[in-house]
Amino acid sequence: MQKLDSTIDRLRRASTPSTAVTEIQSLVKSGTPRACLALIEALSHHHPAVPAAAVAGLVQLAPDSVEPLIAAFHAAKDQGLQAYIVQTLAQIGDPRAYDLLAVVVGVEVANHCQGNVRRIAARGLGTIASIASDAEIIHRAVEKLAWALLNAEDWGLRYAAVVSLQEIGTPEAIALLQQALTTEQDKTVQVRIKTALDG
Amino acid sequence: MAMTTASPAEPILTVSSALAALSGEDNQLRYYAAWWLGKHQVQSACATLCLALKDERYRTAQGGYPLRRQAARALGALKNPQAVPALLEALECGEDLRLREAAIQALAAIGDARAATPLLDLLQSTTEQPYEALIETLGTLKVWSARPQIEPFLHHSSERVQCAAARYLYLLTGEPQYIERLVNNLSHENMYLRWAAAFDLGAICSVQAVRAIIEAKVPNSLKLLNLKRILEAVLDSDMDSVAAKQEKSQELIRAIDNLLIQL
Numbered sequence: 001m002q003k004l005d006s007t008i009d010r011l012r013r014a015s016t017p018s019t020a021v022t023e024i025q026s027l028v029k030s031g032t033p034r035a036c037l038a039l040i041e042a043l044s045h046h047h048p049a050v051p052a053a054a055v056a057g058l059v060q061l062a063p064d065s066v067e068p069l070i071a072a073f074h075a076a077k078d079q080g081l082q083a084y085i086v087q088t089l090a091q092i093g094d095p096r097a098y099d100l101l102a103v104v105v106g107v108e109v110a111n112h113c114q115g116n117v118r119r120i121a122a123r124g125l126g127t128i129a130s131i132a133s134d135a136e137i138i139h140r141a142v143e144k145l146a147w148a149l150l151n152a153e154d155w156g157l158r159y160a161a162v163v164s165l166q167e168i169g170t171p172e173a174i175a176l177l178q179q180a181l182t183t184e185q186d187k188t189v190q191v192r193i194k195t196a197l198d199g
Numbered sequence: 200m201a202m203t204t205a206s207p208a209e210p211i212l213t214v215s216s217a218l219a220a221l222s223g224e225d226n227q228l229r230y231y232a233a234w235w236l237g238k239h240q241v242q243s244a245c246a247t248l249c250l251a252l253k254d255e256r257y258r259t260a261q262g263g264y265p266l267r268r269q270a271a272r273a274l275g276a277l278k279n280p281q282a283v284p285a286l287l288e289a290l291e292c293g294e295d296l297r298l299r300e301a302a303i304q305a306l307a308a309i310g311d312a313r314a315a316t317p318l319l320d321l322l323q324s325t326t327e328q329p330y331e332a333l334i335e336t337l338g339t340l341k342v343w344s345a346r347p348q349i350e351p352f353l354h355h356s357s358e359r360v361q362c363a364a365a366r367y368l369y370l371l372t373g374e375p376q377y378i379e380r381l382v383n384n385l386s387h388e389n390m391y392l393r394w395a396a397a398f399d400l401g402a403i404c405s406v407q408a409v410r411a412i413i414e415a416k417v418p419n420s421l422k423l424l425n426l427k428r429i430l431e432a433v434l435d436s437d438m439d440s441v442a443a444k445q446e447k448s449q450e451l452i453r454a455i456d457n458l459l460i461q462l
Contacts, residue, residue, distance in 0.1 A: 083462050090460060116419055116462055123460050156423055160459045187434060188427045188455075195452055 004030055008038040017047040024050070028057040036065045040072045043084040055088045062092040070100055083117045090124025093131050101125050102144050105157075119160040122148055126164020142168060146176045155186045162189060166196035211235045218247060226257040230269050237273025248273050249285035252302075262294050268301040275305030283311045290317055293326070300329035307336035315342045322348050330355065331363045338367035346371060358384065358392055366399050378411045385412070385425045397428035409454045419461050426455050 007026050014020035024042060027035040039061070042054040058065040066089070073085045086104055089097040104121035122145060129141035142165065149161040162180070165173040177193050184190045211217045211232055220232035221244075233251060236244040251270035258264060271289060274282040282305070289302040299321075306314040318337055321328050322345060334352060337345045345367075352364035362381055369377035384396035400408050412425050430451040433444060 087460065087462055119459050120462070155427070156420070156459070159455065163456055163459060187431050191430070191434060191448060192452060192455075195449070 004032060004034060008034070011038055011042060017045075017049045020045060020047070020050045021053040024053045024057050028060050031061065031064075033064055033068070036061055036068045039065070040068060040085075043088075044078065044081050051084050055084055055091070058088045059091045063094055066092060066094045066096050070097060073100060079114070079117075083114070083120075086117050086124070087120050090120045090127060093124065093127030095128055095132050095134060095137050097124065098128055098137055098141065101128070102140070105144055105148055115154045115156055118148075118152075118154070119156050122157055122160040123164055126160075126167040129164070130167045130169070138168065138170060139172070142170065142173050142176065145173075149176065149180050150183070155189055158184070158186070158189050159192055162192045162196055166199065214239075214241050214243065217241070218244060221247060221251060226266065229257065229266055233266060233269040233273045237269075237276035240277055242277060242279060245274070245277055245279045245281055248277070249282055252285050252289045264292070264295050264298050267292070267295070268298045271298065271301035271305045275301075275308035278309050280309055280311050283309060283313050287314065287317050290321065296327070296329055300332045303329060303332040303336050307332075307339045310340065312340065315340055318342065319345055319348075330360045331357070334360065334363040334367050338363075338370045341370075343371050353380075358387075359395060362392075362396060362399055375411060378408055381408075382411050382425075385428070386421060394428070394432075397425065397432045400429050400432075409450060413454060413458070419458060423455060423458050426451055426458070430455070 004027075007023055007030070011020055011023035011027065014023055020042065024039060027038055036058065039054045039057050043051045045051055045054075058069065069085050069089055073082055073089075076082050076085070086101065089101060101121040101124045105118055105125065125141040125145055129138045132138055132141075145161040145164050145168075149158050149165065152158050152161070162177065165177055174197070177196055181190065181193045181197070184193060211220055211228075214236075217232045217235045220228045221236070223229060223232075229251075233248065236248060248270045252267050252274075254264060254266045254270070257266040267289065271286060274286060286302045286305050286309075290299055292298050303318065303321075306318070314336070318333060318340070319342065321333055322337065330352060334349055337349065349364050349367050352360050353368070355361050355364070362384060365377045365380035368374070369381070378400075381396050381400050384392050385400070387393050387396065400412075408429075409426070412422055412429075430448055433447045433451065436444070
């Protein structure tokens with residue numbers, strides 16, 4: 001326990017990004033729930049190498065990191081921190097993050113979340129539904145992604161929805177891709193739909 | 200709308216109607232016929248299009264030869280090596296630089312080594328040349344002996360010509376500094392230059408070009424947009440075979456897919 005405390009302490013006081021990254025890696029090895037909280041704290045570090053290492057660490061610590069990440073998302077006031085949390089949860093693909101990611105993808109054509117964060121959340125829904133065994137979760141993810149594919153203004157969000165629907169690959173997801181092929185106007189998204197259907 | 204005395208234009212639907220229109224009286228229709236023959240890659244029209252490279256009947260007030268230019272573009276679309284001697288002859292027409300440019304681009308599309316020496320001669324000429332097309336074609340034809348003459352064009356007054364030189368030098372050396380020159384233009388304030396840079400990068404699209412963009416110090420959304428531009432340039436281009444196009448676009452799609460989960 002003492003060893004863990006001192007590692008966390010060294011992480012907080014790290015004077016260079018590379019020492020911070022080293023401490024993050026030893027925290028990941030310790031594999032304790034408290035390490036998760038310290039890694040979440042490191043997501044706010046100003047040097048991009050540190051949050052990047054923390055994201056990778058939190059992915060490794062899943063599923064223990066999932067609940068603390070969701071709680072931290074709701075407590076966070078900073079959009080930058082929230083963006084890293086969404087990125088981490090999207091990579092983990094735990095069904096408990098479904099509601100959070102679905103809200104980030106949105107219910108309106110434009111919402112308050114930045115485009116890149118919405119794209120990541122849409123990819124996260126694909127990961128969740130492709131791992132999930134719960135048919136209900138899969139169906140809800142497909143519906144949310146279909147909404148994004150048919151309504152979003154941002155081509156990147158529609159493109160992300162295509163990749164996720166391909167990853168899910170249920171008959172329902174494929175049928176939606178076929179439907180979108182006839183209406184999609186953007187050349188890049190269209191070629192991505194064709195690739196998904198050929199694959 | 201003003202009435203014209205043009206002959207009643209029959210729509211061109213067949214090879215024979217296109218060939219008839221090409222030798223007809225209506226210059227607009229002749230111009231359209233040349234385009235049509237190229238668009239449909241009518242190989243049997245090759246000799247007729249070569250003759251159209253010497254057309255005297257259609258001239259603009261400025262002295263240009265619109266039909267000759269269009270015939271050159273059509274021959275480029277045909278990619279028929281039999282057109283090379285006629286295109287090389289068309290290069291000699293010093294009165295119409297846009298014709299020369301179209302002929303150079305057609306020679307690039309055909310990809311015949313016989314064009315190398317005449318193009319090098321043009322590069323070394325002291326008169327103004329369509330440098331962008333000329334340098335691009337020397338790169339496409341892999342005429343690497345032109346390197347010393349092309350390097351100074353990195354500092355040419357036209358950014359388009361600079362990019363053509365960077366493209367040539369990148370194809371020759373594979374050095375990242377040259378591709379970065381093109382990547383920088385992807386965020387140029389001038390829309391035409393952005394588009395042209397995407398087109399250039401699409402033409403030389405390689406693992407390295409994609410990597411240069413991914414590693415560029417620009418926001419992720421800009422990287423995505425640039426890869427999208429290049430992908431669309433690749434899809435629109437008719438320089439590649441279907442298989443090469445497929446391979447390039449799949450490479451770009453993989454890169455876009457991977458960027459989606461980056462912030």
